Amino acid sequence: MSSPASLPISRFPVPALADLPADIRERIVAVQEKSGFIPNVFLVLAHRPDEFRAFFAYHDALMDKPGNLTKAEREMIVVATSNANQCQYCVIAHGAILRIRAKNPLIADQVAINYRKADITPRQTAMLDFAMKVSFEANTVGDDDFAALAKHGFNDDDVWDIASIASFFALSNRMANVTRMRPNDEFYTLGR
Structure with missing residues (x-):
């Protein structure tokens, strides 16, 4: 081997x-x-x-843009949706970035495996629920989704950001899988 x-x-x-x-x-x-x-x-x-x-x-x-989503929250979206898309590279690489940005060695594993059980806020759970809906049922997104996110303080620009990140990383996940992109060994230990 x-x-x-x-x-x-x-x-x-x-x-x-x-x-x-x-x-x-x-x-x-x-x-x-x-x-x-x-x-x-x-x-x-x-x-x-x-x-x-x-x-x-x-x-x-x-x-890398400023906004109401923190850099750690942006990485949460990547980790949760990449796990759902079975993208090993993105879960490992962005999990490392999430651990560093959140200053939490446990968060990436929790978010990847089951974000609904992770030590995150209700606001972040709502954000990830929407990101997952965009990933798998974008055709069903409607006004109720916007209203639910607004209850957690997300405005229309935030909703656009969540949707864009989930959508962009769907492309990234698919290309990583097709290319058989291998995570760098260094990512496994970063932020732990």
Whole structure:
């Protein structure tokens, strides 16, 4: 059996860092300098540079913006919906980010396994209930959903953010599964 470090990170070709366009290489090096390693998602998606740029532009627009959702709550949405979509990469990677942003070593496992039993607020549970509905029954979203979220202090912009994050990561989950994207070993211990 191969050691985890020797297993391929994708079923598609992974370009060498030196062969990437300068803007993509610079972004990846900046992430490496900040985190101490290169998350595999960057290398796997670099297989298609134009799509890499579009993917990360939308990712950043959703995940790094100010608003009524905290960065930890945004990560909760990713972890809960990614688990429902059976995306190992996103649950492991974003679980690590959630632990760090929430400053809670237990929260990611709780949210991934069953967010309704997790140590989160009723507001966060309502947020995740809606994110799951968007993930699996977006065609049934209606005024009652907006009213339920409003009772927890979410405005229309917040609802848009929740829906956008759940929708974007549905794309990410599917591509991670199709590419057989492997989580970096480093993610497993971050924030614990």
